[in-house]
Amino acid sequence: MKKQNYLFCLLLFFGVKFSVFSQVGINTTTPLSTLDINGNLSLKxxxxxxxxxxxxxxxxxxxxxxxxxxxxxxxxxxxxxxxxxxxxxxxxxxxxxxxxxxxxxxxxxxxxxxxxxxxxxxxxxxxxxxxxxxxxxxxxxxxxxxx
Structure with a gap:
């Protein structure tokens, strides 16, 4: 039971840690900013x-x-x-x-x-x-x- 709790806490920690520092790339596999667009951008x-x-x-x-x-x-x-x-x-x-x-x-x-x-x-x-x-x-x- 302790092993399951430890594993759950570890997964939760890494899930939160990586989601907080997420970067989104459009047409790029290595975004360098919060939003990294490699292409054209259209505005309303x-x-x-x-x-x-x-x-x-x-x-x-x-x-x-x-x-x-x-x-x-x-x-x-x-x-x-x-x-x-x-x-x-x-x-x-x-x-x-x-x-x-x-x-x-x-x-x-x-x-x-x-x-x-x-x-x-x-x-x-x-x-x-x-x-x-x-x-x-x-x-x-x-x-x-x-x-």
């Missing part, structure tokens, strides 16, 4: 239309997708990022697809910080020649963006 893409109310209007919520095409219908249509506190590590690739209409990217909680800066703001403007495409990353408190 969505297009969000503005509401046509411009700067004074209600923001369109960003709550789905990874690659997001913003289609403002009026100058400075607002598009709102989710609360960064609720989604630490969340990454979005955001592009204003309009040539002549500015999109306003806003956050209602905390700030948007450009990379390499300690000065943030609650909104940024995306238009031709200025932040047309950006990547935003939540650190659990704020959003950091880079272009």
């Amino acid at each position: 893409t969505v297009t969000l239309n503005g509401n046509g109310t411009g700067n004074g209007g209600i923001a369109v919520l960003i709550d789905d997708g990874v690659y997001i095409s913003l289609n403002p219908l009026a100058t400075d249509d607002k598009f709102q990022l989710p609360n960064p506190n609720l989604f630490p590590g969340r990454v979005y690739i955001i592009r204003n697809i309009q040539d002549a209409v500015t999109a306003q990217l806003v956050t209602t909680t905390n700030l948007l910080f450009p990379k390499n800066s300690t000065v943030g703001s609650s909104q940024i403007y995306m238009y031709e020649g200025n932040l047309r495409t950006i990547i935003v990353i939540s650190d659990g408190q704020n959003w950091t963006y880079m272009n």
